[in-house]
Amino acid sequence: MTESKKPYHHGDLREKLLNAATDLIALGGIENLSIRKLADKVGVSRTAPYHHFKDKNELLCAIAEQGFLKQDQLVTSISTLYPDLPANELFEQYVLTYIRFAHDNSETYDLMYGRDIWKSGQPTDSLKLISKNCFRLWLEWVEALQIEGIFDASQPPLRIAQASWAALHGLCRLFNDGIYINRDDVDDIAKTTVNMLISSHR
Amino acid sequence: MTESKKPYHHGDLREKLLNAATDLIALGGIENLSIRKLADKVGVSRTAPYHHFKDKNELLCAIAEQGFLKQDQLVTSISTLYPDLPANELFEQYVLTYIRFAHDNSETYDLMYGRDIWKSGQPTDSLKLISKNCFRLWLEWVEALQIEGIFDASQPPLRIAQASWAALHGLCRLFNDGIYINRDDVDDIAKTTVNMLISSHR
């Protein structure tokens, strides 16, 4: 009654499932998400979700998609948030923001870039598209930073984008999984990473 | 009859389980490893493994331990394999070798540094020890490379070790999971990473 489209029985079950699923993994990790628990939480029968997601895999992909949207949003907001910052500091802000996002949404992040979808499962066409766009965004950043002299301009942007993002990603993974990295040290390590990645040394 | 110690009934079940488990994940991924399938493959009942590993978690930790041993072995062999190489090229060899190891044993690698053990499960004390030693080895490498001028000597070795290893690790993860990185481009990206990480530019 309040909103536009109203599916048949339940209301907007698909969205409710998505939200509940995101809550579930945020609380107990990806391995805590089962279709049955999810259905229980929303108040439908165990197989009801199968009319909105073909698979558990498709559900996970949908959650990941939301994550990408959130990340895109956050990342593009940075340059408008700090308009007067010099490029190298802006880049540092970018890195710190990215890491915080990965940590605050660690389970979604694992879904976005983890093996559950990309190796064990199968990424949806829609997910492939959105993640590719997300990378393209990063690539554009890199190109801009090459012009600013932050990154080595003699190497192809794609390579720099891949290598630098891999570095960033590796840091997030280690941090999220609690390997070799202490919580309090993250910002420090991130800054070290930034210093290593940029070509000019002060 | 052939070897030293012979456990009671089966022979050396523990080792056979470990080997079979490693085979299973190498073939079908970690998610393809079930205690029951494993028991079947070795020819014992479903619960027999529980007298050699308290948990599935402990089994996974044991596999990961073997992986660390293998990695240690491989990594320490590099400096003896190329004794006359200049430090920067030695470092590049290190990186390429590491990535190849991670790829050739991708499932074990995921176990060694993945969330299954470190986040979802609980690393064994023994695994924590061996992985810490493995990192210490890397730290020593970094210190040596700082002296050689490959890494920025003004920053603490620990930070450099964490940041550089995170970069390397991130690359391996993306490569293994097939995200953003094409198989044929890996060596190229690896070299770009090396160039970005080392402080002297050519």
Added chain:
DNA sequence: CAATCAATCTTGACAGTGTCAAAATAGATT
């Protein structure tokens, strides 16, 4: 307004999972 259709949801079922308890077996120790 009535009848048909199709989307949605439920119930029942099956094979697979980790793991616990209790019983059976057999090497080691006294």
Added chain:
DNA sequence: AATCTATTTTGACACTGTCAAGATTGATTG
């Protein structure tokens, strides 16, 4: 030879993803 203890098995339980068949109900058409 008898006891002990490490190993293995059988049976069971709760949980998982997902398929097939039936029930419900909003939308669509005559």
